[in-house]
Each structure stands twice: as structure tokens, then as C-alpha cells.
Amino acid sequence: MLVKSIEEIRKQLLEWRNQTDGQGLKIGLIPTMGALHEGHLSLIKKSIETCDKTVVSVFVNPTQFGPSEDFNNYPRTLENDLKACEEIGVDVIFAPSASEMYGEVYAPSPPAGEGRGEGSIRLSNDFLTYVVPPYFYVDKLCAKTRTGHFDGVCTVVTKLFNIIQPDYAFFGQKDAQQLIIIKKMVKDLNIPVEIISCPIVRDENGLALSSRNKNLSEEGKKEALVLSKILFNIKCCYEKGITEIKALSETAQSFLNENHELEYLEFVDKNTLEEKTTADDDTIVLIALKIDNVRLIDNCFIK
Amino acid sequence: MLVKSIEEIRKQLLEWRNQTDGQGLKIGLIPTMGALHEGHLSLIKKSIETCDKTVVSVFVNPTQFGPSEDFNNYPRTLENDLKACEEIGVDVIFAPSASEMYGEVYAPSPPAGEGRGEGSIRLSNDFLTYVVPPYFYVDKLCAKTRTGHFDGVCTVVTKLFNIIQPDYAFFGQKDAQQLIIIKKMVKDLNIPVEIISCPIVRDENGLALSSRNKNLSEEGKKEALVLSKILFNIKCCYEKGITEIKALSETAQSFLNENHELEYLEFVDKNTLEEKTTADDDTIVLIALKIDNVRLIDNCFIK
Numbered sequence A, B: 001m002l003v004k005s006i007e008e009i010r011k012q013l014l015e016w017r018n019q020t021d022g023q024g025l026k027i028g029l030i031p032t033m034g035a036l037h038e039g040h041l042s043l044i045k046k047s048i049e050t051c052d053k054t055v056v057s058v059f060v061n062p063t064q065f066g067p068s069e070d071f072n073n074y075p076r077t078l079e080n081d082l083k084a085c086e087e088i089g090v091d092v093i094f095a096p097s098a099s100e101m102y103g104e105v106y107a108p109s110p111p112a113g114e115g116r117g118e119g120s121i122r123l124s125n126d127f128l129t130y131v132v133p134p135y136f137y138v139d140k141l142c143a144k145t146r147t148g149h150f151d152g153v154c155t156v157v158t159k160l161f162n163i164i165q166p167d168y169a170f171f172g173q174k175d176a177q178q179l180i181i182i183k184k185m186v187k188d189l190n191i192p193v194e195i196i197s198c199p200i201v202r203d204e205n206g207l208a209l210s211s212r213n214k215n216l217s218e219e220g221k222k223e224a225l226v227l228s229k230i231l232f233n234i235k236c237c238y239e240k241g242i243t244e245i246k247a248l249s250e251t252a253q254s255f256l257n258e259n260h261e262l263e264y265l266e267f268v269d270k271n272t273l274e275e276k277t278t279a280d281d282d283t284i285v286l287i288a289l290k291i292d293n294v295r296l297i298d299n300c301f302i303k
Helices: A006-017 A038-050 A078-088 A098-105 A149-164 A176-188 A211-215 A218-223 A225-239 A245-250 B006-017 B038-050 B078-088 B098-105 B149-164 B176-188 B211-215 B218-223 B225-239 B245-250
Strands: A027-032 A053-058 A092-094 A130-132 A168-172 A194-198 A261-269 A283-291 A294-301 B027-032 B053-058 B092-094 B130-132 B168-172 B194-198 B261-269 B283-291 B294-301
Touching: A006 A027, A006 A053, A006 A092, A006 A149, A027 A038, A027 A149, A038 A053, A038 A078, A038 A168, A038 A194, A053 A078, A053 A149, A078 A092, A092 A149, A130 A149, A149 A176, A168 A176, A176 A194, A176 A283, A211 A294, A218 A225, A225 A245, A225 A283, A225 A294, A245 A261, B006 B027, B006 B053, B006 B092, B006 B149, B027 B038, B027 B149, B038 B053, B038 B078, B038 B168, B038 B194, B053 B078, B053 B149, B078 B092, B092 B149, B130 B149, B149 B176, B168 B176, B176 B194, B176 B283, B211 B294, B218 B225, B225 B245, B225 B283, B225 B294, B245 B261
Parallel strands: A027 A053, A027 A168, A053 A092, A168 A194, B027 B053, B027 B168, B053 B092, B168 B194
Antiparallel strands: A130 B130, A261 A283, A283 A294, B261 B283, B283 B294
16 A cells, blocks of 8 residues: 555554554554665565564655755656565555655755755755754764765654654664664654664675665676675684784775775774774674765675 | 653553553643743643643753753752642653663763753763754744753653653743744654643733742842833733834833843744744744843743
């Protein structure tokens, strides 16, 4: 079932909650930006296993894109997404418009270059209440280049939590920093939901699945294997006993060429994002780089 | 019943919600900082009339006080508050400690002058997810001198909403800017609660009731009548046909003396806080001033 309005999905959810003598059915939510791939489907399967009803939201959220980012270019495949969700047994797909989500703060004809999500859509930050994660968690990794990105993520996820009021919400380990920030937000704001994280899904060559892979050329897809190669090689070196960050970082060099615009390669604590001085079993290695101007991220637990 | 832990109050609320065949009892919340007076009691009575169960939270929230503000000096009268609540028929008083509300981000021994709520309590903003109202609503009135105040208010109110999950929450018109900001936050973040506003309660001389009145000397209490005198006089002038803001503002001068440290006297739209150029029926007049170093606020609808 496809639902586009907040009022309608609330009505449906209320009906479900009232079904079982006040105990309520358990609701699972998978927030997505659509262009669903096997990574998303693994989250959805997990929810269907765990919960009585599964809601998938499909919303390319303008507030998490910077003015020079790929909001307009982000893959949109709603018909395929609906088909995939129905086949797998999703109960509701919630796919609101930007104006349904952001109402009067949504301005359809932006002056070029201003606001978040340049192009066909624009939000005035002046008129929207934001949920802002702590500096400590955002002053690093993806947030270094994506100013305000996690404000947009936390804000839209809070809105979805308030609209759906799920018992469980499922997020992929692929967006590791996002996962940690959302767990922190849920704890800090006492949001009554349990966050379930699921492992990264990779293709047969090791490439982490991502909606943005659709924007890569055939050549780019081959080049993109560099991310997982660098990570797996570091994992391998650690297993052999190398723990010095500098030494582990340097192993990446031999994989990189002029087509790879490396943004970061970092070693942090898997729970706190605190930078490691020496790698240990709690270390997570994160990488971000651009290929063909498509920004890709990947990560792995070192052990 | 007094409850101090989040876990315990959630358990109690869940029990109530499950009582009536899945329809649930209607829960009302009155968030307060304690030192309850007739103003608070009017909100509580309204909730008892409207809802099946009424929760009053009593929490002097450190994140909404600036370092040089009166956090340590804010009146605390928990025993009296409990008695008043029980007499009137409140079902639960939720009075958590700062560490119950802010957990690991709460640091008990602050370096002087740093963080919010200097003195016996301090929070590190670096480690807490904040809910931040839009600049447009906070770049004026109380927020001009109270930097970050409404971030603290929105954050703690969001936390209380997530802990209690009330159907209705009651706020006084006395804190007019706070009321508008909270309504905006609820709308922007799709929080499933209805905000009910209640009129200002005044003593027999016209002084708006406030917990901070307890910090005034006898002489100060007389001086404090200047707030309502200025407002009522402006209201009177408007009724006589004066609509020019400059003229209306000037009528305040004759009431002020050297004991009054005027912070602002402003004319704004009652729904949007937008500054008025000419007074009309949608205008609200707001005043803030200090007497004996106690900061007092008041407001009235011009019509």
C-alpha cells in the first residue's frame, strides 16, 4: 500500500495499534531515500521477521543536501521501489512530497545557490525547527565536507519517528556515522524507539551497495572497488599484527590512482567516533572518496 | 504519586494506556520548573478537566539557563509543590534529577563560567543532541539577552514529550514567546501532542504570577506592578484609537523610574512574532524588565 499523506498513515497506524487488546502490534520502520537495493532489502527483511507491521519510508530529504550536492541528481525509482516492497511483504510505503513533510517552510522556486537542496527545491533554515546532533559527533568524517548534513538527517528522522511512532527502526552499518549519531539522538532525546543496525551488503566484487552506484559509469563501477580493497587490506594487515595508524593508512596508497579523489580514510572508535591513536579491536575504518564526481563511502570493523 | 525515574514513569504510563481496550486513557502533561503558583494550578486544573490522567513535571532545567543567569537561585519548593498537586488531584508528579535527564553529559563540577547553568551543575553542549527553534523566532525578545535559552527549552520539552507521550500539554500565555516556539516545534517536528495555551493569572494588583516573584523584596513587589500598568495603559490607548507603535511605546515612559531596568517593550504578531509597524487586533505587547536584579516578563493581547 502506498500512502503519501501524514494524516492517512497516522490513521492506518492507529488502527493497527488498537488491534490487539491494547498491547498493540509491533511496528518496524525503515527510513530510506528510495532507489532501493539489496542493502535496503536486508533491512526490510529484518523488520518483517521482527515486527508485526513494516513501514518503509521513501523520501529524498532536501534538508540533508548541501547547495552544491547531488539532490537533483539523486536516483529516484519509485515504481521499482514499490514493486520490490510489495514482493517482499512490506505493509505500507510512505512516500510524502517535500511540501507534505515541510509545509509552509518549503519554497518551490529557489534563488540559485541559496538554501539546502538547490534546484527544484529549497528550504529556508530560518523557518524550521532543527534537531542538531552534538558537535563532537559531527565535527569529523562526512560532516567535514557536508556542512549541516546531519542536522538534516536528524531532523527528518525525528519527524519520521514522530509520524510513524515505530517500535523498531532499522539502519544500515554502511552509513556508520549516521548510525552512531541517530543512536545518540534517540538516547539524548528519549525517543521511544529501538534502533537496529544491520551489516553492509556488498556485490560479488566487494562493492558496498549504494543508491549512488547507479550514477557510476561501467568504468567507474570497477574503479569503485578501490574502497573495499583498501578496507579489506587494512583489516588483513591488522590481523597480521600491524596496529600503528600511520602504517595502516599508508597501505592505501598503492590502491589509489588519479581517478580517485580521496576525502578521508580514518580510524575511530566504533561506538564513540573518537579518533584512535593505535588500532584495536574496537576500531572501525571509514573511507570516503569521489569517482566520476560520485561520492562513495564505505567502512569496516577492523576485527 | 512522586516518580523520579524515567523507567518508572514509563511503566506507569504504559499501564494506563493499556487500560481501556486499546483506546487508551488521555494523558495531560504540564511541564514546570516547580515553585508552583496559581498560574501553574490553572494549567493543572484545565488538564484534570480535559484528560483522564494528569502528569506534572517539576524540573529546573539547567540547559535553558545561561552561565550568568539565576539557575542556582531559582526557587525550589518541591514539598509544597507535591502537596499542592496532590490536593488538586494530579496523578503523577515527575521530578527527575539532572543526571536522570541528561545522563553522562551531566558534569557535576564545572569550571566557573563555562557551560550553561554555572555553579552546582553544568552540561557540555558538545555531547548533547539539541532541538533548535528557527532563528526567525528566537532572534528577538527574550532570546536577545538569553542566548541559547530556547534551545534548552525546546530540548527539554521534546525529552518530556518523548518520555510521557502526552495527548495534551498545557502551557501558560505568560511565556508568550516560549508558547509560540513550542507550537512551531510541535508542528515542524510532527510531534503527536496537542498544545493547549491558558491565560495569564494575575494577583489582585495585576502582577502576573511567576515563580521568580518569590525572589522580589516587598518593595520590589510593588515596583513590579509597573509591567502590567504599562501593558494595560497601552491596551487602553489602543482602544481609544492610537495605533502608532512609537506613540504607544512612549506611553510607557511615565511609569518607569531608576529602579526599572527595561529590557524590551515590543509589539509583535500574536501568531508569528513578526514585528508590527502599526498596532492592530492581532498585536501582542511584550515587556521584560529587571527589578532588584530579578528578571520579570509580562504580555497582553492588545485587544
